[in-house]
Amino acid sequence: MPDLQREIEARSLGLAQLQRTVLEITREKESLAATIEAERRGYEDKLKLLEQAKAALSDAFNALSANALKSNSQEFLKLAQTSVAPIREALEKFEGKVQALEVAREGAYQGLVQQVSQLLDTGRQLRSETSNLVQALRSPVIRGQWGEIQLRRVVEMAGMLNYCDFLEQETVRTETGTLRPDLIVKLPAGKTIVVDAKAPVAQFLDAMAVADEAERKAKLQAFARLVRDRVGELGRKSYWDQFEHTPELVVMFLPGDHFYSAALQEDPALLEYGVEQKVLIATPVNLIGLLRAIAYGWRQEAIAGNAKEISELGAELYKRIADLGGHWLDLGRNLTRTVDAFNSAVGSLESRVLVSARRFRELGAASGAVDIAAVEPVEKGPRSLKVLDISTAAKD
Incomplete structure (x- = not known):
């Protein structure tokens, strides 16, 4: 009986130990369940946040895409306008020139038709006149x-x-x-x-x-x-x-x-x-060459005649220059004689007339009168002219 009692007590202790273990496991389970629930709710919140972020990001991307497309479209249109405008102007000018050329072409075609018609008429007239010329010749x-x-x-x-x-x-x-x-x-x-x-x-x-x-x-x-x-x-x-x-x-x-x-x-x-x-x-060509050679000979003849006349004029001019040089020499000699005569007159005036005239002032007979200035002789003579050779040659 004591053994049974001990076994019962041992089993009771084991059962109590198992109950404590179960209780701890239950608590851990509940804690884990709470943790899992909290994490699940956290995951759900994060998922919602991700979905909201995704939606916001999608809206933002769509907005940015639209803005960028709009901006790029505007820039492209501006660039296109800037690039196409000169081309459009050039095309407009080209079109204007093409139209002007077309008008000119039409006018030229009409003129060409008229010219061809006139050419045909001229050809007929030329043939007729040529025939008349042949008959006349x-x-x-x-x-x-x-x-x-x-x-x-x-x-x-x-x-x-x-x-x-x-x-x-x-x-x-x-x-x-x-x-x-x-x-x-x-x-x-x-x-x-x-x-x-x-x-x-x-x-x-x-x-x-x-x-x-x-x-x-x-x-x-x-x-x-x-x-x-x-x-x-x-x-x-x-x-x-x-x-x-x-x-x-x-x-x-x-x-x-x-x-x-x-x-x-x-x-x-x-x-x-x-x-x-x-x-x-x-022929006309040969005769023109011959006559031009003759005309050149006439020009040379005229040049030779002019040279002879120039030589005669030169000799006459040389003689006249020589005569003029002689006249200048005579003028220089006369000027020298005039200076000598003037200086002699000055000496005579100073020594014979002005000395006595100045005595009147010294004696007080001409008080207040202007002093008689001294008359100076002319020291310079005429410049010599080197024309002796010319004069001699002229005399020769």
């Missing part, structure tokens, strides 16, 4: 007048008209007949050159009027033969024997370079033949 009289006009024009371009050193249509009678050169060019020192402008160009005009190549070739060959014949005829006339101081040559003038070119193409030896016949075939 077939007349020997008209052809000769045209050659003379061309010759005068060449002389004008060469500057020979100002010197009046040419004569047209001068007739020279000889034992064998009458010679009529178209131009006599006067050279310095009394020389002359004869120019003949009666060139046979009718065959050339006929050749240019035909379309058949073979017929044209034949007419050009006939033209070259006529030119050669004219060269021989001028050589036989011997113009240089009929005019004094004329070189042994005569100039045959062709009124266009194309005439000479066509003749040389058909007769390459024409130039050598002209030299043999003492005939110089000249």
